[in-house]
Amino acid sequence: MNDEExxxxxxxxxxxxxxxxxxxxxLYVEKS
Numbered sequence: 375m376n377d378e379e380x381x382x383x384x385x386x387x388x389x390x391x392x393x394x395x396x397x398x399x400x401l402y403v404e405k406s
Contacts, residue, residue: 375383
C-alpha cells in the first residue's frame with residue numbers, strides 16, 4: 375500500500391467515524 379492509498383483509507387475511516395458520532399449526537403439530543 376502506498377502513501378496515497380493509506381491517506382485515502384484514513385480519510386474514509388474518519389468520515390465514517392464522524393458520521394457515526396453525528397448520528398449518536400442526534401439521538402442524544404432528541405432524547406433529552
